[in-house]
Amino acid sequence: MSAEDLPPELVPVNGALTTVAFRRSVRAKRISLRIDTSSGGLLITLPMRASRRAGLALLQAHEGWAAEKLAALPQALRFTQGAAVPVHGVPHVIGHVPGARGGAWIEPGRILVTGEPDFLARRVTDCLKRLARQHLTAMTAQKAQAAALKPKTVRIKDTRTRWGSCAPDGTLAFCWRLICAPDYVQDYVVAHELAHLRHMNHGQHFWALTETLTPHRDAASEWLTRNGMELLRIG
Known part of the structure; x- marks a missing residue:
């Protein structure tokens, strides 16, 4: 859980000025670096006692990796007239x-x-979030009933790192951007998270259950590998 967001700064990454955001987290055990798909920059997560300087040192050590990942980011799709x-x-x-x-x-x-x-x-x-809530909730209910699974509730979130999640209390959450993906991709993600209600792991039994809930595992996984980053850059 984020405890404090620090002011971002512009940092040269392989010669190109890049926006670097810093976030303190009470859960973080170590400094981490990832691509921020929302801004097209970088996000450094710091444990509570770690310094900004230490975060920048991690970036410097992985500057080549960061530059490569930033260059590979697809162009953001903004919601404007004619888009x-x-x-x-x-x-x-x-x-x-x-x-x-x-x-x-x-x-x-x-x-x-x-x-x-x-x-x-x-x-x-807001329109796409409403549609995602209606469609993914209905899909979840249908699949859950067929498999005798009982999710606590379904939530729609604005996530940039994962398509769905299953909490220990049975709450399922999905990224609203899934509504932009083909139906078979949505079908797979819903099945994947529902299977976690019975198996909170990615073991053999989990995948067996997933494949009884959807026939689209391979095709959807391939689609997300090819197009997932572009999907995350919508909005």
Whole structure:
């Protein structure tokens, strides 16, 4: 759990100025470095007593790796007028209809957004989150009933590092950006997290149960390997 976010700074990484964010965490046992898909920069997580200087030393030691990963980041897909946003894997073009009412809604091939231009991105995000909540919750309920599994609840989160999670109390959580992926990918992620209700590991029995809940393990895993980073850069 993040206890304190420190001011970011611009740091040269292989000669290119890069935004580096720092986060203190009461859970962190050691300093860690990862790509921040939201900003297109880097995130250094520090234990409570670790210094910013120590974090920068870790970055310096792994500068080549960081530069390679940053260069491989796909371009961010921002929610702007005319942008083509995938919904269930199908491109939908954002259209601004300022004189209409209704916030934002989805039609075949289009996402229509009302109101002032400054609110467009937020309204598209809210619309996709609502759709993700409806669709993934329904899919979870259907699969859970068929397998006699009982999740406590389903939550939709704005995560940038994982597609889903299963808490010890049976709460399932999914990244809202999954609604942008093809249906078979969503089907696999839901099955994966449901299987964790019975097996909190990735052992043989876990995978056997997962494959009874979805026929899409291999295809979906391959799709996420190819397109996962691009998916995380949406919004």
